[in-house]
Amino acid sequence: MDRRTFTQGFGLLTAGVLLPVGNVYAKTYLTVEQAKNILWGEMSMSPRLVELSKAQMKSIRASSKVRVRNPRPQVWKTANGGWFIVDQVIGKHENIDMAYALEANGSVRGLEILSYRESYGDEVMNPKWRAQFSGKDHRQRLKLDHQIKNISGATLSSRHITEGINRLTQTWEQVLRHL
Amino acid sequence: MSGNSITRCKPLLGTFVEISLEGNVSEKALIAESSKAFSAIEKIDLAMSFHRPESEISQLNNSAFLQAHTLSEEMYFVLTQALYLSKISEGDFDISVAGRLVAKGQLPQKEQLVDLSANWQDIEITDRRIRFHKPLLIDLGGIAKGFAVDRAIESIDSEIKATVNAGGDLRMTDWRDNLINVQSPANPAAVIELPMLASAVATSACYNLDEGRSVIYPKDSAEAQQSAKSYSVFAQNCLLADALTKIAFLNTSSASDVLQHFGAHARVIGSVHTVREQ
Missing domain, CATH: 3.10.520.10 (ApbE-like domains)
Incomplete structure (x- = not known):
């Protein structure tokens, strides 16, 4: 028996959309509206125009140890002071569109994957990662195998997801909470 | 009435877990059903992770050699299934192999001493109480993911067509x-x-x-x-x-x-x- 032998069987034809075109595997799960609904229910929210300055990007990078690629994240503020953010996690081989909900105090309320796209290079990238992000906030910078245990060894995908959380909680700490 | 469908994906169990539902109910109802199913998976994830120090499995690994533990309903089910699989396969399936995987550096180091000669026969379960007869470590990585998928499927209203896919461990109703x-x-x-x-x-x-x-x-x-x-x-x-x-x-x-x-x-x-x- 070995826990690491688990499978990589992809998808299914009935319920999902599997597009094995060339070396790309892509799948769309939720629309932004559906994700809003799942994460915040009927809570009303309004878009906030956020443009990070060079200094802010640098500062977020310094405290999250993650490079900030996008100066204009898609951000909504909810009626109770919480946040809904659509963001992209970019790995060496995968692009994951994610929706995050942050509580008014900056802790992570939940997350949903909106779409996943993986292109294969010469090596196999296994989409194996874990996350238990609820209740983490900017004071605890997440590290793999520390607060978040990675069940199958540190893989690129999981590291990028963890980094995405760190970057967004720092974005909240330094920018959003002051809006 | 034409049906609705929804597919969600969340990072759980060390992989991507996809839940696809289809039924003659509102999208809201499907979302509620999928949330129930994700919760069922999270519960198993929390109890059965070798890596989490506070998980039920870690508590057993810490001290089931020193004292008997009462098992949760889910853990009792999975462990008795695992031991039955060991018996039928004459040890080709063995959750106590974890100690040897740790020794090989394939699972993270634990503090306690491990007897590398131990196997599944050194695990005794009587009346929902468990005791290890040798210092050993168990890991449910070869079985818990499948069990979590089962629990997710069982949590969903039987009128709804469902597929749960945890990184390739997959079960579908239809x-x-x-x-x-x-x-x-x-x-x-x-x-x-x-x-x-x-x-x-x-x-x-x-x-x-x-x-x-x-x-x-x-x-x-x-x-x-x-x-x-x-x-x-x-x-x-x-x-x-x-x-x-x-x-x-x-x-x-x-x-x-x-x-x-x-x-x-x-x-x-x-x-x-x-x-x-x-």
Whole structure:
């Protein structure tokens, strides 16, 4: 028996959309509206125009140890002071569109994957990662195998997801909470 | 009334967990059902993670050698199933192999001493109480993911068509006449179509292994050959499919008898995409 032998069987034809075109595997799960609904229910929210300055990007990078690629994240503020953010996690081989909900105090309320796209290079990238992000906030910078245990060894995908959380909680700490 | 459908995906169990639901109910109802199913998976994830110091499994690993523990309902079910699988497979499936994987650096180090000669027969369960007769470590990585998929499916209203896929440990309610795509063991970008032969399926192959990892035979700790084949096992539930795919992968002389005992079927995909029964 070995826990690491688990499978990589992809998808299914009935319920999902599997597009094995060339070396790309892509799948769309939720629309932004559906994700809003799942994460915040009927809570009303309004878009906030956020443009990070060079200094802010640098500062977020310094405290999250993650490079900030996008100066204009898609951000909504909810009626109770919480946040809904659509963001992209970019790995060496995968692009994951994610929706995050942050509580008014900056802790992570939940997350949903909106779409996943993986292109294969010469090596196999296994989409194996874990996350238990609820209740983490900017004071605890997440590290793999520390607060978040990675069940199958540190893989690129999981590291990028963890980094995405760190970057967004720092974005909240330094920018959003002051809006 | 035409039906609604929804597919969600969340990072859980160390992988992507996809839940697809379809039914003659509102989208809101489908979302509520999928949330229930994700919660069921999270609960198993929390209890059965070898890596979490506060998990039920870690508590057993810490002190079930020193004192008997009362098991939760879920843990009791999974452990008795695991021990039954060990018995039928004569040790080809063995959750106590964790100690030897730690010794090989394939699982994180634990503080306690481990007797590397220990095996599944040193685990005793009586009346929902467990006791280890030797200092050993158990890891449910070969079975808990399938069990979590089962729990998710069971949590969903039976009127709704459901598929739960935890990184390839997959179970569907309407499996008849359905197909799945299994990743080619030779070319990760290619998929091979297989008909569903039961409601659950799991696949083992070397391409799933992280770098530096290997599969070992529980009986003598020998490393299995890194073959360019994948083994998909179809079974009545995902716990069985998950566990039996490990036995199929080891490909011992008794593997087909064990599969037959559980009414399971294996399909082996070779490097040139040949599919055969095991």
